[in-house]
Amino acid sequence: MAQAFSATAFSLLVGLSAQPAMAADTPDAQVLKKLEALEKEMDALKAQLRANTTAIANAPQKTGSGPEVSFGGQYRINSYSVDNDVSGEGSQNASRARIRQNVDIKFDEQFKTHLQMELGHTTDNIDTTNNSTRGNNLAVRHAVMDYTTKSGINLQAGIVPLGDYFGDTLFSSDWNYNPVALSAIAPVGVGKLRAFASSLKKKSETNTNTNDLAHYQLDYVLPLAGKNQINLGGSFVRAGDPAAIQRNHSNLGLGGQVEVGRGLMVNAFILASRTDKDLLATGVGNGSGTAVKLELAGGAGPGKFGLLATHASGKSDGTGFLPTQALAKTNGYWGYTGILTIQGPTDTGFDGDSVNISNNGYGLSTVQAKYAFPITQDLSGYVAAGWFGNTKTPTGRSSDVGTDYLLMGNYRFNKFLALDFGAAVAKLKDGVSGYSKGVIGGATFNQGEGVNRNKSALFTRLQAEF
Known part of the structure; x- marks a missing residue:
């Protein structure tokens, strides 16, 4: 026309x-x-x-009414040279590759799935048919069915990443706390209630008196004005003791964050724990104790700072306060430093001296500080230091755990690819009980009585995250 x-x-x-x-x-x-x-x-x-x-x-074209598919993930190479200061042992020198590949499918506004495959830390790959010596088998890290009802209740089932609401001190999804679980988050009043039931270890389906490990959790988060909020949480764990009899462990806590003005935030909590004595195999008494945290965070000059103080009560037989993760031999990113606590770039082949907030029931007090700051548009810096002590060790061992110092940089090539690099130094006393020691059957120490070490590490992490 x-x-x-x-x-x-x-x-x-x-x-x-x-x-x-x-x-x-x-x-x-x-x-x-x-x-x-x-x-x-x-x-x-x-x-x-x-x-x-x-x-x-030029506009994105729809290919039909099928689901939306996305592929996120992490590709990284950690490299390090570490002097563990162990008599007769040389330095650690290695580069480890790790790949995490996601497949996320959104079927509609209510239902989606999440799958994360992981290639474990790999240091060599000449013979791809012989991977047992390298531990680089491809495994499923997450496998989640995620459904939200019309009333706003979110349900997740499968291999579900689960983290605590107390700053990674009880259990951490970032540190592989990914049990087979059913989780629900529901609006209740003005807050949200979370409940989950999970199985971390299942030895026998027909006999419950084995080394099974099951975890049940209940949390309630109540938002207040602005960024303020409080949260309540309770954990109940059933675990098999050394005699293969089911015993109990529990945590109960109150936490919150408060904005105090000028961009300053205060984060705090108080936690309690109780552990059946037969899990700890001490023959003395049940484990029990409390832990507290006080943190101040905000801006200072061009960067951001954090000041952190924690205390967990302990006993010389390891029956003090215990976080849930101590039974599962996992940890969390709860601190600021790089050896006695861990950051992402130092969470690799030399993390064995990292401790949980309780030093495995022997008790622990810490004072830590950090400062993150820009250097150029693409380069930033990070410094941290911490003192760790007040441990109730058996007679003959130091009550100090050590001091820890970290200097780190981050260069960002683009929004996906970045290079971390730095150095960490720690003075380690004989009171260190690393997270991987666990507590079922009784905790142990990282080094012999009276043995002190000076551990140092140079490290890099090249990571694509998308």
């Missing part, structure tokens, strides 16, 4: 142009002006049509 109109207009223009010049006020001159105006309008419409056609061609 537009072509027919243009042809008609062109014919009229040709016919009129063959006529003698007309006065501006004649009827023919008025017709010519109208035709010129129409032609300008046609040109504008054609330009708009071309722009719309280009925009449609």
Whole structure:
């Protein structure tokens, strides 16, 4: 139709142009002006049509009514040279590759799935058919069915990553706390209630008196004005003791964060624990204790700072306060430093001296500080230091755990790829009881009585995260 109109207009223009010049006020001159105006309008419409056609061609195209699929993940290489200061032992020197690949499928607004495959730390790969010596088998880290009801209740089932609401001190999804679980988060009043039941270890399906490990959790988060909130939480664990009889462990806590002005935040909690004595195999008494945390965080100059103080009560037989993760031999990113506590770039082949908040029931007090700051548009820095002590060790061992210092940089190539690099130094006393020692059957120490070490590490982490 537009072509027919243009042809008609062109014919009229040709016919009129063959006529003698007309006065501006004649009827023919008025017709010519109208035709010129129409032609300008046609040109504008054609330009708009071309722009719309280009925009449609460049827009993402739907391929049908199928689900939306995305592929996130992490590709990283950790490299390090570490002097553990162990007599007769050389330095650790290695580069470890690790791959985590996600497959996320969104079927509709209510239902989605999440799968994360992980290639474990790999230091060599000449013979891809012989991976048992390297421990780099491909495994499923997460496998979650996620459904949200129309009333707003979120349900997750499968191999579910689960983290605590107390700053990674009880259990941490980032530190592989990924049990087979059923989890629900529901709006209750103005807050949210979380409940889950999970199985971390299952030795026998027909006999419960084995080394099974099951974890049940209940949390309630109540938001207040601004960024303020409080949270309540309770853990109940059934675990098999050394005699393969089910025993109990529990944690109960109150925490929260408060904005105190000028961008400063205070984070705090108080936690309690109780552990059946037969799990700890001490023969003395049940384990029990409390832990507290007080943290101040905010801006200072061009960067951000944090000041952290923690205390967990302990006993010389390891029956003091215990976090849930001490039974599962896992840990969390609860501190600021790089050896006695761990950051992402130092969480690799030399993390065995990292301690949980209780030093495995022997008790622990810490004072830590950190400062993160920009250097250039793409480069940033991080410094941290911490003192760890007040441990109730058996007679003959130091009550100190050690001091820890960390200097680290981060260079960002783009929004996906970054390089971390740095150095960590720690003075380790003989009161260190690393997280991997665990407590079922009784905790132990990382080094012999009276043995002190000076541990140092140089490290890098090249990581693509998307």
